[in-house]
Amino acid sequence: MKEGRQAWLVVGAAFTSMFTVFGAVYSFGAFFEPMAREFHTGQGLTSVLFAVTAFSFFSLGAVSGAVADRVGPRRVVLVGAAAMGLGLALTAVTPAFWLGCLTYGLGVGVGTACAYVPMVAAVGGWFGRRRSLAIGMAVSGIGAGTLVGPPVAEVLIERLGWRQAYLVLAAATVVLLVACAVAAEAPPVAAAAGAGARGLGRVLRTRAFGLLYATGLLSGFALFMALVHIVPYAQRLGSSPLSAAALVSVVGVGSVSGRLVLGGAADRLAPVNAFRLSMAILLLSYVLWLLAPGYAVLACFALALGVGYGGWVALSPSVMAELFGPAGLGGSVGALYTSAGIGALLGPPFAGFIVDATGGYLPAIVTAIGMATVSVALAALLPGGRDAATRER
Numbered sequence: 001m002k003e004g005r006q007a008w009l010v011v012g013a014a015f016t017s018m019f020t021v022f023g024a025v026y027s028f029g030a031f032f033e034p035m036a037r038e039f040h041t042g043q044g045l046t047s048v049l050f051a052v053t054a055f056s057f058f059s060l061g062a063v064s065g066a067v068a069d070r071v072g073p074r075r076v077v078l079v080g081a082a083a084m085g086l087g088l089a090l091t092a093v094t095p096a097f098w099l100g101c102l103t104y105g106l107g108v109g110v111g112t113a114c115a116y117v118p119m120v121a122a123v124g125g126w127f128g129r130r131r132s133l134a135i136g137m138a139v140s141g142i143g144a145g146t147l148v149g150p151p152v153a154e155v156l157i158e159r160l161g162w163r164q165a166y167l168v169l170a171a172a173t174v175v176l177l178v179a180c181a182v183a184a185e186a187p188p189v190a191a192a193a194g195a196g197a198r199g200l201g202r203v204l205r206t207r208a209f210g211l212l213y214a215t216g217l218l219s220g221f222a223l224f225m226a227l228v229h230i231v232p233y234a235q236r237l238g239s240s241p242l243s244a245a246a247l248v249s250v251v252g253v254g255s256v257s258g259r260l261v262l263g264g265a266a267d268r269l270a271p272v273n274a275f276r277l278s279m280a281i282l283l284l285s286y287v288l289w290l291l292a293p294g295y296a297v298l299a300c301f302a303l304a305l306g307v308g309y310g311g312w313v314a315l316s317p318s319v320m321a322e323l324f325g326p327a328g329l330g331g332s333v334g335a336l337y338t339s340a341g342i343g344a345l346l347g348p349p350f351a352g353f354i355v356d357a358t359g360g361y362l363p364a365i366v367t368a369i370g371m372a373t374v375s376v377a378l379a380a381l382l383p384g385g386r387d388a389a390t391r392e393r
Contacts, residue, residue, distance in 0.1 A: 006185055007126035007134070013183035014119035014138035017077060020176040021084060021112040023145030024169050025053065026252075027153035029231035030245045034162045039097040047352035049101050050228050051345045056109020058220070058341025061117035065334030066200075068118030072186030076118045081177035084111025088170035092163045115177055117337060118184075120317050121330030125187025132271055132318040136263015139314045140256045143306065147252025150231075154245040200331050203324050208383055212319065213339045215378045219282060220343025221350075222368035222375075223309055226289065227251065228348040230302060233361055239295055247302045254306020255313075262311035263318070271318040272382050278311025279379045283372035290365050323383065 028050045035041075035049070068076045087107015094100040120135060127134040156165035203209055230251070234244035258278065266274040285304035292298045317333045324332060351364035 009183055010119075010122055010126050010185055010187070011134050011138050013180045014123050015141035015144070017080075017115040017119050017177060017180040017184075018139060018141035019145040019148075020141075020173050020180070021057075021080070021108075021115045021145070022142040023149030023152075024084070024088065024173055025057070025108060025112055025149075026146045026227065026248055027149040027169070028053075029228065029248050030150050030153040030157055030241075031162050031165075032228070032232060033235070033241065034157060035097075035100070038162075039100075041097055047228055047348035049097075049104055051224070051348045052101050052105030053109045053112075054220075054224055054344030054348075055341045056105055057112035057116060058337045058339075058344060060110060060113035061337045061341075062331065062334035064113045065117040065121055065330030065332075067330075068121060069330040073118040073122045073184040074181050074186070076114045077177060077181040077184050080111045080114025081174050081181065082111075083107050083114065084177060085170045085174035087111060088166050088173065092166035092170070111173070111177075115180070117334045118330055119180070121333060122184060122187050124317050124321050124333075130267065131321060132266035132274075132315070133264045135317050136259045136266075136314040139263075140259040140310070142313060143252045143255025143257075143259055143310050145252070146255055146306070147249045149252075150245045150248040151242070154242055200335065203332050204335060206324075208323050209336070211378050211382050212316070212336055215279065215375045216316070216336060216339030217343045218371040218375045218378075219279065219312060220340035221347035222286060222343075222371045223282065223305070223312075223347070224340075224344040225347035225351040225364060225368060226286070226305055227309075229351050229355075229361065229364070230298075230305075234295065234298060236361075237294065237298070243295065247299060250299050250302040251306035251309070254303040254308075255310035256306075258307035258310025259314040260310075262307075263314040266315055266318055271315050271322045274311065275315040275319050275382070276376070276379045278308050278315060279372070279376045280308075281311065282308035283369070283376050284308075286365065286368040286372050290362075290369065319382075 064076050084107065087103055087110070090103035090107060091100050094103055120139060123134050123138045124131055153165055153169070156168055160168070227248070230247050231244045234247055235241065258281070262274045262278055281304060285301055285308055288297060288301040288304055292301055316336060320332050320336060350367070351361065354364045355361060
């Protein structure tokens with residue numbers, strides 16, 4: 001497969017699209033406290049807002065990915081630009097918390113789903129030999145957005161207030177996503193033929209997919225619980241709002257590193273082996289969270305969390321392509337990501353309600369460690385290496 005100028009242009013568009021949508025999504029930690037104060041909601045209820053959003057973009061990725069397999073990514077990304085801008089703008093003027101759950105959860109969720117899975121699949125379709133590296137570079141946009149989004153949002157909130165800050169983000173996301181759509185050329189792989197020769201339905205019934213799905217559900221529960229609550233957790237330890245928001249940027253630094261390093265290593269180690277390593281790093285990060293006595297160790301937790309998270313996200317499409325082939329990758333990866341959506345829907349509110357009930361995070365952190373331990377065990381059961389992947393197909 002030729003991996004020329006157009007292929008790398010699609011990588012750049014994918015990087016920018018993910019930088020844009022996830023920069024907005026993961027800036028939510030900066031909005032957490034001011035929104036909770038204005039709407040008089042506890043941590044559990046405020047966490048629901050992000051949980052609904054994450055569930056939407058992961059679950060709807062199964063739809064947006066399948067549609068992009070048929071019509072190409074450009075039109076899907078344009079729909080995402082409209083949904084994202086409208087969702088953020090309506091959230092900025094919402095008079096009630098429940099209405100914000102609809103505008104932000106659905107608008108931002110649909111926008112992210114349209115700009116995420118279709119672009120990952122497009123990159124996978126343009127590349128063969130260097131697929132893991134290319135996908136790793138593209139999804140490093142998520143880490144870069146996580147690095148830049150929270151501190152920018154914090155500055156906007158301090159100067160303009162949270163409502164005006166959302167209006168600024170709305171305008172910026174529309175402009176950037178429209179530019180990405182222009183460059184989002186459909187890949188030469190005949191994706192609409194289905195998820196390889198087996199078809200999507202047969203892929204979903206395999207043992208390997210079941211293991212990946214269970215791993216994604218447990219990992220998503222623990223990961224998004226940590227991502228949503230790391231900022232309020234740091235503030236409970238005495239950090240300033242800006243210092244607490246900076247921890248999400250540390251996650252972003254780790255995420256970029258994990259996507260590039262583990263994504264590149266997958267072309268040598270095989271994607272499944274690198275995927276197992278990312279699960280182990282996530283487990284290590286939660287142990288650091290448990291032991292964190294102050295800001296410095298909490299920053300180490302954030303960095304390790306980002307590396308493991310980055311590897312997981314970068315490698316999941318490569319593992320799917322390795323096991324089942326690149327054709328129909330949008331639909332199959334979208335189906336896999338519904339597992340993370342369910343985890344994201346349940347994890348943040350679980351931690352929030354635990355904090356509201358007990359006044360502390362210890363039960364939530366121990367739960368994250370337990371789920372990560374099971375994820376490591378499940379990843380160890382996956383077919384390993386290219387020979388096993390060939391047998392799986």
